[in-house]
Amino acid sequence: EKSKDSLLDKISKAVVGKSTVDEDVLDELEEILITSDVGVGTTIKVIRRIEERVARDKYVGTDELDKILREEVAGLLAENQTEEMSDFEIPKGASKPYVMLIVGVNGVGKTTTIGKLSAQFKKKGYKVLLGAADTFRAAAVDQIKLWGERTGVPVVSHGMNTDPSAVAFDAAKKAAEEGYDIVMIDTAGRLHNKVNLMNELTKIKRVIQKFIPEAPHDIMLVLDGSTGQNAVMQAREFTKATQVSSLAITKLDGTAKGGVVVGISDEFKIPVRYIGVGEQVDDLQVFNKEEFVDSLFKK
Amino acid sequence: MFDNLSTKLDKAFKNLKGQGSITEINVATTVKEIRRALIDADVNFKVAKEVTDEIKNKSLGQDILISVSPGQMLVKITQDELTSLMGGTQENIVIEGNPAVILIAGLQGSGKTTFTGKLAARLKKEGKSVMMAACDIYRPAAIDQLKVLGEQVGVEVYAEPENKNAVEIAKNAIAAAKQQNKKVVIVDTAGRLAVDEQMMAEIADVKEAIQPSETLFVVDSMTGQDAVNTAKTFNDRLDFNGVVLTKLDGDTRGGAAISIRKVVEKPIKFISYGEKMEALDVFYPERMAQRVLGMGDVVSLVERA
Ligand SMILES: Nc1nc2c(ncn2[C@@H]2O[C@H](COP(=O)(O)OP(=O)(O)OP(=O)(O)O)[C@@H](O)[C@H]2O)c(=O)[nH]1
Ligand SMILES: Nc1nc2c(ncn2[C@@H]2O[C@H](COP(=O)(O)OP(=O)(O)OP(=O)(O)O)[C@@H](O)[C@H]2O)c(=O)[nH]1
Ligand SMILES: [Mg+2]
Ligand SMILES: [Mg+2]
Numbered sequence: 001e002k003s004k005d006s007l008l009d010k011i012s013k014a015v016v017g018k019s020t021v022d023e024d025v026l027d028e029l030e031e032i033l034i035t036s037d038v039g040v041g042t043t044i045k046v047i048r049r050i051e052e053r054v055a056r057d058k059y060v061g062t063d064e065l066d067k068i069l070r071e072e073v074a075g076l077l078a079e080n081q082t083e084e085m086s087d088f089e090i091p092k093g094a095s096k097p098y099v100m101l102i103v104g105v106n107g108v109g110k111t112t113t114i115g116k117l118s119a120q121f122k123k124k125g126y127k128v129l130l131g132a133a134d135t136f137r138a139a140a141v142d143q144i145k146l147w148g149e150r151t152g153v154p155v156v157s158h159g160m161n162t163d164p165s166a167v168a169f170d171a172a173k174k175a176a177e178e179g180y181d182i183v184m185i186d187t188a189g190r191l192h193n194k195v196n197l198m199n200e201l202t203k204i205k206r207v208i209q210k211f212i213p214e215a216p217h218d219i220m221l222v223l224d225g226s227t228g229q230n231a232v233m234q235a236r237e238f239t240k241a242t243q244v245s246s247l248a249i250t251k252l253d254g255t256a257k258g259g260v261v262v263g264i265s266d267e268f269k270i271p272v273r274y275i276g277v278g279e280q281v282d283d284l285q286v287f288n289k290e291e292f293v294d295s296l297f298k299k
Numbered sequence: 300m301f302d303n304l305s306t307k308l309d310k311a312f313k314n315l316k317g318q319g320s321i322t323e324i325n326v327a328t329t330v331k332e333i334r335r336a337l338i339d340a341d342v343n344f345k346v347a348k349e350v351t352d353e354i355k356n357k358s359l360g361q362d363i364l365i366s367v368s369p370g371q372m373l374v375k376i377t378q379d380e381l382t383s384l385m386g387g388t389q390e391n392i393v394i395e396g397n398p399a400v401i402l403i404a405g406l407q408g409s410g411k412t413t414f415t416g417k418l419a420a421r422l423k424k425e426g427k428s429v430m431m432a433a434c435d436i437y438r439p440a441a442i443d444q445l446k447v448l449g450e451q452v453g454v455e456v457y458a459e460p461e462n463k464n465a466v467e468i469a470k471n472a473i474a475a476a477k478q479q480n481k482k483v484v485i486v487d488t489a490g491r492l493a494v495d496e497q498m499m500a501e502i503a504d505v506k507e508a509i510q511p512s513e514t515l516f517v518v519d520s521m522t523g524q525d526a527v528n529t530a531k532t533f534n535d536r537l538d539f540n541g542v543v544l545t546k547l548d549g550d551t552r553g554g555a556a557i558s559i560r561k562v563v564e565k566p567i568k569f570i571s572y573g574e575k576m577e578a579l580d581v582f583y584p585e586r587m588a589q590r591v592l593g594m595g596d597v598v599s600l601v602e603r604a
Contacts, residue, residue: 034344037523040335106546106574107408107519115439137574138412138447139440146439191549224408228341228523230551251407254492256525279407279437 026051029069036259036296037228042266046072073296074289076266080246080273087286088120090182090217097129097175098182099208099215101168103201103238104222106189109250109276111140113222114184115147116276116284122151126181131171132157133164133204134188144186150281164188164200165207172208172215185216192237201241219244220273225251225258235264244268250276253283257296329373330355340552340591343527346561354380374592381557381588389581390566392541394427395512398476399483402509404502404537405517406529407490410545412441414517414571415487416448417579422483423454430481432472433458434465434505435489445487452576457484465489465501466508473509486511493532503536514539515568518555520547526555527562534563541568544582548572552591 026047033043049072054065090098102110114130121128130148132155134140141157148155156171168185175183187204190197208215221244223231238244247265249258252275261272272287330351337347358376392401401418403411412435419429431449433456435441442458449456457472469486476484488505491498506514516539518526533539542563544556547570556567567582 031344034338035524037341037525040338105521105549107410109408137444138451139443142440142443143438150439191546193550194548224519224521226406226519226523226525226529227521228551228555229339230341230521230549233550251492254406254494254525255528256523260523 025065032297033259036257038259038296039229039232039263042076042263046076069297070290070293073262073293076262077289077292078265078269078271080271088117088124090121090126094217095212095214097172097180097212097215098217099172099175099212100182100184100218100220101187101201101205101208101216101242102184102220102222103187103242103244104189105191105224105234106137108189108222108224108227109248110134110189110222111144111147111186112279113220113248113250113274113276113284114144114186115151116281117184117274118147118151118153119281120284121182122153127179128153129171129175129178129180129183130155131167131183131185133167133171133185135160135162135164135167136188140186140188165204168204169207169211172211176212192234192241198237198241201238205242218246220246220248221270222248222250223258223261223264225249225276226254226256227260229260231260232264232267235268235270239268239270244270246271246273248272248274248276249287252295253277258292259296262296326355326358326373329370333373333377336592337554337557340554340593341521341523341526341558342554342591343524343558343562346527346558349561350380350384350557378585378588378592381591382585384557385560385584385587386566386582389583390541390568392513392515392568394422394483396510398430398473398481399513400473400509400511401483401485402502402506402511402514402537403485403487403517404514404533404539405490405543406492406519409490409517409519410543410571411490411517412444412448412487413574414515414543414545414569414579415445415485416452416454417571417576418569419449419454419485420452420576421579422485423452427483428479428481429454429483429485430472430476430479431456432469432484432486434468434472434486436463436465436468437489441487441489448576455479455481466504469505469509493529499532499536506537513541515541515543516565517543517545518559520544520553520555520570521549521551522555524558527558530559530563534565539563539565541566543567543569543571544587545571548578552593553587554591556587557591 030043053068102114104110118128132141132144141160145155156174158167171183219242221238247270249261252258275285275287277283334347334351354377403415405411415431419431422429431454433442433445446456457475459468462468473484514537516533544567570580570582572578
């Protein structure tokens with residue numbers, strides 16, 4: 001990273017000899033946030049908060065401004081409701097099997113994230129099971145089976161074009177009967193504006209609950225880090241259909257910043273749990289607020 | 300949102316009653332509103348600035364007609380500007396050579412494989428004999444996926460499951476197509492990030508080896524600000540001929556379309572609007588302009604429903 005491109009540096013230039021945050025600095029900030037996909041609304045919110053704080057705390061130098069900025073953006077990211085998650089673990093005290101339902105629009109990285117999580121959970125000593133409930137997308141079952149083979153995790157499948165709810169039910173049942181710790185259910189990608197497909201998700205959830213009332217313990221919405229403002233609509237509609245409880249952002253190994261999750265996390269109070277940083281099995285990280293905010297301000 | 304925008308613009312004009320034409324002063328606030336609407340639609344920040352500057356220049360000095368509100372008028376100017384920016388007219392793909400080769404490239408999950416199947420189906424319908432080449436040697440079950448689509452649309456898929464060299468597979472596919480007298484080969488490739496040097500070199504090599512008459516860059520219409528970086532890098536490496544916008548059956552505004560067009564100056568040739576093999580259409584710049592401004596590409600979807 002070339003430091004001459006950093007926000008701090010630009011801000012320094014803009015505020016030399018000035019005692020307040022002026023238009024130039026705020027414009028600069030606006031550009032950084034918007035080009036990271038933070039969105040106009042959230043960007044304005046951040047800028048207002050900074051203006052307020054600067055007025056209140058008396059702004060002195062760029063170091064302070066940088067700190068304030070990071071604090072304000074980090075402040076918009078919801079906390080993990082479960083205990084501090086520093087690693088790939090399920091909450092202590094959760095009933096078993098811990099059922100995770102993975103949802104999202106087409107091609108965001110649901111299946112791949114499940115594959116990566118399988119490996120991480122397994123490494124932690126958990127007994128993991130997968131449910132191949134994407135019975136629609138061409139070769140979706142083959143894809144998750146290959147991830148199962150790769151990570152040494154069994155996959156419950158009824159084949160293509162079967163009822164996804166039945167797969168989810170069987171996976172939950174098998175997990176309960178055979179003492180699995182975690183079961184992850186893969187679902188077909190679906191656009192949030194398709195009512196039938198969203199209803200199908202609600203049904204999958206209900207069917208699992210028939211068997212394990214407190215399940216699914218986690219409904220994870222996977223967002224593609226290169227998605228723009230449409231991700232907000234995705235969060236809204238998937239939350240309506242299934243009460244999303246966590247987020248994963250993928251493809252952050254590219255130049256996209258994934259800034260749209262800042263507003264999403266703030267608006268819907270859903271914590272970001274994982275980030276995808278590649279296609280390989282190890283390319284998954286537990287979300288770290290500070291690192292994420294840092295990366296937003298790196299050019 | 301479209302109505303929203305013109306209402307907002309009207310408001311911005313309200314305190315400027317009695318001014319008969321659009322002036323530097325009264326256009327400033329309205330241009331800001333337009334810029335914001337474009338950015339909300341995922342048009343790139345810089346591109347939105349450039350576009351609104353052009354809109355400002357075009358609108359300055361224009362007489363405000365009695366019959367329409369100034370807001371509506373600016374929306375019209377904006378829509379016309381966006382339409383002409385996106386090309387104005389449709390452009391076809393070039394199918395030349397024996398066999399003609401079409402190369403498909405893009406980011407992970409953008410919809411390349413699905414589009415490959417759709418295009419094959421479309422060309423087959425036009426009476427051409429088509430083959431698809433499975434050159435994604437990385438993604439789990441990528442070959443299976445293309446084969447399933449091949450069966451669905453009745454088009455043969457060339458694959459070498461054991462071969463880990465995409466260039467070789469592509470070349471062999473073309474040789475096989477020639478032998479079987481196929482007229483067109485569509486080459487599906489693995490998704491890759493623009494910053495992945497090794498993978499970008501691979502696709503450049505594939506292109507060099509097979510000399511396609513058409514290279515298409517497939518991009519997810521939900522893409523945000525980063526669309527310009529990606530499109531630019533892919534274009535620098537591949538000098539592609541056109542763009543395919545996918546997943547337009549969603550409710551995205553699709554501002555990326557404008558950014559890409561503006562930055563790489565290549566036409567958008569197809570839109571993909573569903574998972575079914577029929578959900579493919581040519582690109583209509585005017586509809587896209589309306590969609591970005593918030594009217595939605597309803598017309599083309601309704602027509603096909
Ligand atoms: N670079 C990069 N690629 C990723 C990442 N996560 C997933 N991918 C790739 O994105 C593409 C789509 O991933 P999938 O896991 O199939 O996505 P999905 O959401 O299951 O897709 P559907 O089931 O078709 O809706 C694949 O090529 C993956 O290898 C990531 O973090 N970084
Ligand atoms: N709703 C909708 N889904 C689409 C469209 N085009 C593709 N998809 C879906 O998007 C997901 C990814 O599509 P693929 O064709 O596998 O994408 P790809 O670019 O080949 O992905 P990689 O090979 O992993 O890079 C799949 O679930 C497709 O069914 C579209 O126009 N609309
Ligand atoms: Mg999947
Ligand atoms: Mg593919």
